[in-house]
Amino acid sequence: MLGKGFQSSRSRSRKPLRYSWLVPVGLAASLFVVLYLLTNRARPALAAGARALATRAASEALNAAVTEELTQSSEASRILHIDEAPGGTLRMAHFDFASVTRVQSATVAEANVYLDQLAHQTLHLPVVQTLGGALFSSFGPTLPVRVYTLGSVHSSIHLDTQATGINQTVHALYLVVTAEVQVIAPLVAAPVTVRSEVPLAYVVLSGDVPHTYIGGSLPGPISPHKDGN
Numbered sequence: 099m100l101g102k103g104f105q106s107s108r109s110r111s112r113k114p115l116r117y118s119w120l121v122p123v124g125l126a127a128s129l130f131v132v133l134y135l136l137t138n139r140a141r142p143a144l145a146a147g148a149r150a151l152a153t154r155a156a157s158e159a160l161n162a163a164v165t166e167e168l169t170q171s172s173e174a175s176r177i178l179h180i181d182e183a184p185g186g187t188l189r190m191a192h193f194d195f196a197s198v199t200r201v202q203s204a205t206v207a208e209a210n211v212y213l214d215q216l217a218h219q220t221l222h223l224p225v226v227q228t229l230g231g232a233l234f235s236s237f238g239p240t241l242p243v244r245v246y247t248l249g250s251v252h253s254s255i256h257l258d259t260q261a262t263g264i265n266q267t268v269h270a271l272y273l274v275v276t277a278e279v280q281v282i283a284p285l286v287a288a289p290v291t292v293r294s295e296v297p298l299a300y301v302v303l304s305g306d307v308p309h310t311y312i313g314g315s316l317p318g319p320i321s322p323h324k325d326g327n
Contacts, residue, residue, distance in 0.1 A: 115269060140223070141285045147221045148283040149290055152247045155216035156277040156292035163209035164275060164296050165304070171204060173197045177271070178299040191301040192272055198298065202253050205275060209251040213277060219245045221283070249279030249290075256295070262302075270300035 168174045176197040181190045222240040256272040272295050279290045 119130045123180060138165060143223060144221075144283060145286045145288060147223055147243075147270055148245045148281045149287050149288055151219045151245050152279050152281040152290040153292055155219060155247055156213065156249065156279050156290065157218060157294075159209050159212035160275050160277055160292060160294040162212050163205050163251075164273070164294060166208055167201060167205045168296070168298075171201060173200045173204070174298065177201070180301070191269075191303070198255060198271070198273075201208050201298065202255065202273060205273065206251050206253050209275060209277065212247060213247070213251060213279070217247050219247070220285060221245050243283060246282040247290075248280045248282065249277055263304075266302065266304045268300060268302050271298045272296065 174197075176194055181192075181195055182214050221243045223243055224240050253273060253275045254275055258270045258272060260268050260270075262268050275294045275296075277292045279292070281288050281290055
């Protein structure tokens with residue numbers, strides 16, 4: 099009787115050991131499912147949110163730099179020079195490219211400073227929407243995700259000339275500022291490019307409008323006439 103009791107107690111003590119491997123396997127499977135959801139479901143939403151955040155930061159940096167330089171700098175007012183004849187008529191208009199260069203370089207420097215200040219952003223991602231439940235995206239907690247942006251700003255000058263009428267042309271000088279930013283976030287690394295084009299100066303040159311117009315298929319000028327004459 100003692101032997102049977104000893105054997106039964108030993109057999110009962112071995113049963114939990116037989117299923118002890120289920121705990122680590124279950125934890126590993128749960129971890130695998132979580133990683134799968136984060137990788138395949140969260141990556142598109144995280145990539146879209148990170149790019150939108152980087153685009154907004156780059157746009158704010160360019161707009162702040164351009165606004166500060168063009169409204170507060172005295173160099174912007176020296177870009178266009180107009181020479182008039184003694185009678186007050188326009189004789190010549192030209193751009194001061196030394197002032198243009200100084201405005202261009204100051205704008206790029208200011209934009210880089212603002213871009214460095216906005217390099218660290220926090221994206222609040224809805225957990226339900228991230229896992230595929232767009233219908234209940236306004237409910238539930240949000241997941242704070244740290245987004246880093248690394249980039250630089252460069253610029254160029256563009257001169258545009260257009261004929262807007264008879265003997266009338268418009269000459270416009272534009273500053274083109276471009277920010278190239280690399281977005282770095284968990285599971286995401288993507289480039290973002292933001293471009294801003296602002297006019298520095300423009301001048302309208304007008305001449306005398308002719309009284310007659312010579313067409314290519316007619317032998318002589320066309321003069322105005324009345325019906326019946």
